[in-house]
Amino acid sequence: MSLENYEVNSGAGHGGQIYKSTFLSKDKAFGVLIKGIHTDIxxxxxxxxxxxxxxxxxxxxxxxxxxxEESAKSDVYTVKTILGKDDDQTHVAARYIAEQISIEKPLxxxxxxxxxxxxxxxxxxxxxxKA
Structure with a gap:
């Protein structure tokens, strides 16, 4: 994959449902070192x-x-595996990432x-x- 410092320009505006503009609305790909391990994002x-x-x-x-899903007390996150490893470790990681980056639309x-x-x-x- 090796996507080091590669950025994709986003296309024209999207129709349909409107979501808040967040850093996830930017299309990009890059590589970073995470604890000494090359990580493609x-x-x-x-x-x-x-x-x-x-x-x-x-x-x-x-x-x-x-x-x-937003509720009066707190947000509820639903995590489902489509393909691949279906275990607690993967689900916890997915939920943590989604929660921390404040997803506005399905991820x-x-x-x-x-x-x-x-x-x-x-x-x-x-x-x-940071991206």
Missing amino acids: AIKSYRNRALLIVSQFEKFGSIITVTR LLSICLKDYGIDTLKLIVAAIK
Whole structure:
């Protein structure tokens, strides 16, 4: 995959449902070192959802959907595995990333990490927010 410092220009405006403009509305791909491991991150915004790819293996990982529903007390996140590893570690990582980047529309996430620890996830979130 090796997407180091590559940025994709977003296309013309999207019709249909309107979402707040966040950093996930920017289409880009880049590579960062996370705890000494090269990590590819790609962000693509579509009209109805955002696509986020995070890989430390230069390939796609588990494909997961994360949706957020707002309620009076707190937000509720629903995590479902579409393809790949369907375990608690992957679900927790997906939910954590989605919550920390404040998703406004459904997120389609491909994640493939060597380490799913909280320190790694925090560094990945920081890299996404900085992008």
